Amino acid sequence: MLLNAKPYVEAKMKELKERLSELDVTPKLAIIQVEGNQASDKYVGNKKKKCTELGIPVELYYFSKDVESHTIEEKIAELNSNDEVTGILIQLPLPKHLDEQFLINQICPYKDVDGLTWYNIGRLSQGIYAIPPCTPKGVIELMDFYDISLEGKDVLIINDSNLVGKPLAQLMLQRGATVTIAHKLTQDLDDKIMKADIVATAVGIPNFLSACDFMDDTVIIDIATTFHEGKLCGDVAKSSYDTISAYCHLTPVPGGIGQTTVMALLDTLVEIVEKY
Numbered sequence: 001m002l003l004n005a006k007p008y009v010e011a012k013m014k015e016l017k018e019r020l021s022e023l024d025v026t027p028k029l030a031i032i033q034v035e036g037n038q039a040s041d042k043y044v045g046n047k048k049k050k051c052t053e054l055g056i057p058v059e060l061y062y063f064s065k066d067v068e069s070h071t072i073e074e075k076i077a078e079l080n081s082n083d084e085v086t087g088i089l090i091q092l093p094l095p096k097h098l099d100e101q102f103l104i105n106q107i108c109p110y111k112d113v114d115g116l117t118w119y120n121i122g123r124l125s126q127g128i129y130a131i132p133p134c135t136p137k138g139v140i141e142l143m144d145f146y147d148i149s150l151e152g153k154d155v156l157i158i159n160d161s162n163l164v165g166k167p168l169a170q171l172m173l174q175r176g177a178t179v180t181i182a183h184k185l186t187q188d189l190d191d192k193i194m195k196a197d198i199v200a201t202a203v204g205i206p207n208f209l210s211a212c213d214f215m216d217d218t219v220i221i222d223i224a225t226t227f228h229e230g231k232l233c234g235d236v237a238k239s240s241y242d243t244i245s246a247y248c249h250l251t252p253v254p255g256g257i258g259q260t261t262v263m264a265l266l267d268t269l270v271e272i273v274e275k276y
Contacts, residue, residue, distance in 0.1 A: 001245055001248075001249050001250070002241070002245045002249075002250055002251075002252050003142060003146055003249055003250060003251045003252075003256065004252060004255055004256070005142060005251070005255055005256050005257070005258075005259035005260050005263075006255065006259070007145075008141070008142055008145040008146075008259075008260065008263070009259050009260075009263055011145070012141075012263045012266075012267070013050075013053065013054070013263075016054055016266055016267065016270055017054060019270050019274070020054060020055065020056075020270060023270070023273055023274070025086070025273050026055070026056065026057065026273075027056050027086045027087060027269040027270060027272065027273050028056065028057045028058070028059070028084050028085050028086050028087070029047070029051055029056060029057070029058040029059070029085075029086075029087045029088075029089070029113065029265075029269055030058075030059050030061065030079045030082075030085045030087070030088045030089075031044060031047065031048075031058065031059070031060045031061065031089055031091060032061045032063070032072060032075060032076070032088070032089070032090045032091065033060060033061070033062050033063070033090075033091040034062075034063045034064070034065055034067055034072075034091075034094055034095055034098070035062065035063070035064055035065045036065040036095060037091075037093060038227060039225055039226075039227065039232075040091045040092075040093075042232070043091065043258070043261075043262075044060065044091055046258070046259075046262050047262055047265060048060065050262050050263070050266055051266065051269075054266060056266070056269060059085075061075055065095050066095075067098075069097075069098055069099065069102075069103065072090075072098070072103055073103065073106055076088065076103070076106040076107055077106070079111070080106075080107065080108045080111065085111065086111060086269065086272050086273055087111055087113035087268070087269045087272055088107050088108070088111045088112065088113065089107075089112075089113050089114045089265070090103055090104055090107070090114070092163065104116045104117055105117050105118055109131075110272065110276050111272070112131055113131065113134075113265060113268050113269055113272065114131075114133060114134055114265070115130065115131040115132045115133040115134065115137070115167070115268070116133055116162070116163065120132070121133075121162065121166075121167065124167055124170050124171075125170055127170075127174060131268055131271075131272070132167055132171060132268075133163060133164070133167045134261045134262075134264040134265045134268065135163065135164050135168075135223060135257065135261045135264070136164060136167045136168035136170075136171050137171070137264040137267070137268070138257055138259075138260030138261040138262075138263060138264035139168060139171075139200065139221055139223065139257060139260065140171050140172075140175070141260060141263070141264060141267075142251065142256075142257070142260045143219075143221075146249070148198075148219055148249065149175075150172050150175035150176060150177040150198070151175060151176035151177070152176060152177070152178075153177050153178070153197040153198050154177075154178050154180075154195065154196050154197045154198070155169075155172050155177045155178065155179045155180070155196060155197065155198045155199075155200065156180050156182060156192050156193060156195075156196035156198070156199050156200070157169055157172075157179060157180070157181050157182065157200045157201075157202075158182045158183075158189070158193075158199070158200070158201040158202065158203055158235075159181075159182075159183075159200070159201070159202035159203065159223070160181050160182075160183040161202070164202045164223055165181055165183075165202065166181070168200060169181055177198070180192060180196075190213065193209075193213050193214065194213070194214070194215055195215075196218065197217075197218065197219065198218070198219040198220075198221065199214070199218060199219070199220050199221065200221040200223060201220070201221070201222055201223065201224060201234075201235040201236070202223035202224045202235070203224055203235050204224045204225075204226050204235070205224075205226070205235060206226055206228035206233050206234075206235075206237075207228075207235075207237040207239075208224075208235040208236075209235050209236045209237065209240075210236070210237045210239070210240040211237075211240040211243040211244050214244065214248055216247045216248065217247065217248060217249075218248045218249070219248070219249040220236060220244065220248055220249065220250045220251070221251050221257065222234035222235055222236045222250065222251050222252070222253050222256060222257065223251075223257045224253065225253060225254075225258055232253060232254050232258075233253055234252075234253030234256075236250065236253070
């Protein structure tokens with residue numbers, strides 16, 4: 001079965017419209033983007049589109065690829081002090097000359113809609129309420145929508161990044177899963193994939209996985225997004241979709257976690273106003 005995000009998105013948009021109608025303050029999102037990444041252009045476009053559909057104002061601050069750090073720092077400070085702006089995010093990745101961690105941590109934790117400041121990541125790791133990163137949050141929400149339980153399941157996450165793998169592991173641990181994180185030094189990866197009930201992959205290599213890699217009834221969460229031959233794809237080979245969907249659950253790319261990530265962002269924007 002393909003775990004398409006479309007029905008989830010439709011239900012979530014309806015829910016968010018109802019929650020927005022009950023707020024006294026309208027959320028406002030500020031996006032900081034630096035040119036040079038094709039996938040980022042697509043993601044920012046999707047975020048702006050969904051914000052517009054909900055009536056959430058969004059401002060994009062677009063910088064050239066040679067922008068200096070202090071310019072972005074000044075913009076973040078300005079947005080932190082602007083009471084009308086309730087959420088701030090820096091679209092990743094940034095050019096190598098910019099320190100992503102440093103710049104992210106200039107954002108006020110209560111406006112950190114991406115959940116990537118040390119404050120929010122630290123609270124998440126302690127099991128305390130925090131704003132979680134959008135992609136892991138979107139994964140959990142899609143699994144909830146399809147009634148896929150994590151309790152007691154063996155989960156393999158093939159990604160150890162601060163953006164995806166580590167926070168996703170924390171959220172899954174909170175749901176009672178037994179979590180293994182794999183990375184470039186992991187040995188016997190094929191065997192670990194075969195033994196897992198749930199595999200979340202975000203390697204970023206087209207055709208990295210295919211039908212022969214999975215046992216029956218495996219839940220496969222394909223988080224990767226790369227461009228291959230001009231088309232957006234994930235880690236799981238598209239040529240295997242028909243075979244895999246006959247005996248496993250699979251999130252497609254596109255049409256899967258990319259969309260739930262945007263919805264998680266919108267949910268967090270609304271939640272920030274509700275809680276803070």
